[in-house]
Amino acid sequence: MKMYRKLFWTLIHGFAMLPTIAIRDSHVVNRKLVDVPQFERPIGNHTFHIGKEALLGCSVINLGKHKVGWLRAEDQTVLSLNDRVVLSPRYSVNLDTPSTWQLRIRPLRAEDRGCYMCQINTQPSMKWQIGCIDVYVPPDIINEETSADVSAQELDNVTLICRASGHPPPKITWRREDHEPILLKKVGSRDFYKVESYTGSSLPLWRVDRRQMGAFLCIAANDVPPAVSKRIILNVNFSPTVIVPNQLLGAPLGTDVVLECTVEAYPNTINYWLKNRGEMLLDGPKYVIGEERSSYRVMMKLTIRYFSRSDIGTYNCVSTNSLGKSEGTLRLYEIKLYPSSQSSAEVNIGGLTEGAVKQKTFNNSTNKLPRTLNIIVLLILLLLYC
Known part of the structure; x- marks a missing residue:
């Protein structure tokens, strides 16, 4: 009976001691976890412009005697070990804070685009995390x-x-x-x-x-x-096309007359003026020849100084290039001036002006006809009564 009673109290004591043992074991485990290096935060993904500096930070706590290395994730190329650079002077590593290892790449190239691995040489397996950079490149034709x-x-x-x-x-x-x-x-x-x-x-x-x-x-x-x-x-x-705005022109003697043609063509054309389909006109005291070019259009201008009867006739504007030839025809005639009692509007240059003046003269003569008839009627009446 005493033996059972002793065993009972032993069990009770054991159960009473279990929480203390659990707490002690947990402290041991936590101490082991605290002593193991850990990454404090992710590296993250970042974007940089070409030619600038790229910066990646790897934060490690409880590093102890372990070492931190940077590698290219794609091909496992080692870039640095702690603060010692292995690959290229474009890379550098510094300890920004007691726990952050910074990888700098400068100047940044397009081929630097990709992911980078921060690695801790823990045993039996190494710890690592990855961060990526994207390199923006401006456009180029x-x-x-x-x-x-x-x-x-x-x-x-x-x-x-x-x-x-x-x-x-x-x-x-x-x-x-x-x-x-x-x-x-x-x-x-x-x-x-x-x-x-x-x-x-x-x-x-x-x-x-x-x-x-x-x-x-x-x-x-x-x-x-x-x-x-x-x-x-x-x-x-395309081959030349000649457009003539006014094909029939009239002018009083002694005035200056301007003839115009519009040419559309490409490549550029050789342009000239002919009189009565024979004589080629040249720039000089009598004729002023000019051109105004705009893209594939050319405005040809011929100014005839002191218009005389010998200038009456047909004029041709001719345009030619490697693809063809074209021409336009203009006819120039004299407008006769009438007595000064007519308004200046009646002697304007133009194909219809002379006809308009003749029509006005005809209208004036028809206005005089009723007066003449009245006089004839009065004379007849006088003869009859006399």
Whole structure:
């Protein structure tokens, strides 16, 4: 009986001691955990611009006698061990605080984009964590893959191409250098529609028209300054077309007369004036010859000084280039001046002025007719009563 009683009290004592033993064991375990190196916070992912400095921080607590190393995660290339750099002078490591090992990369290159590993040489297995960097690169036009200046025949199909490098990938926008809208056609359509800008690496121009020629700007941007652009000139070749605004001109003798023709052509034309389809007119005291060029248009002007009867006749404006030849015809005649009682508006230069003056004279003569009839009637009545 005494034996059972002793065993009972032994068990009670053992149960009473269990919490104390558990607390003591937990202290031992916690002490072991505290002594093991731990990462204090994640490295994280970061973005930097090319040419600048990249900075990654690895915070370690309870490092003790262990060492910290940095490696490229992709190929396990060792960059540093503690504060000693292994790979390149572009890399450096410093202890920012008692627990943070900083990896610096300067100057940053595009190939530095990727993930980096911070490693602690614990045993039996090493502890590590990874942080990544993204390198932003401003856009750059790839000249080898971008259109140079383009020449095409009218109604040909043309595609302007622009390629650019950069990270993130750049967006390509097309604009006209003269700030005019871009004229585009849908395939199979003759009608144009206008856009202020066009987005895409290729600008398709279906059955190109002379009105589309000019300088285009290919602009590459990816929100990393600066944006870049390239100027591409589109030339559309076509034979000359001559437009004559006034084909019949009249002028009083002794005045200066200006004849005009508009020429549309590309490439540039050779222009000249003929009189009565024989004599080529030259710039001098009698004739003043001039041109005003704008893109593919040329305004030809011929000024005839002191218009005389010998200047009456037919004049031709002739334009020629490597693709063809065209001409326009103008006829010049004399407007006769009438007595000064007429208004100055009745002697203006123009094809219909002389006819208008003759019509007014006819109207004046018809206004005098009723007065003459009245006088004749009075004379007849006098004869009858006498």
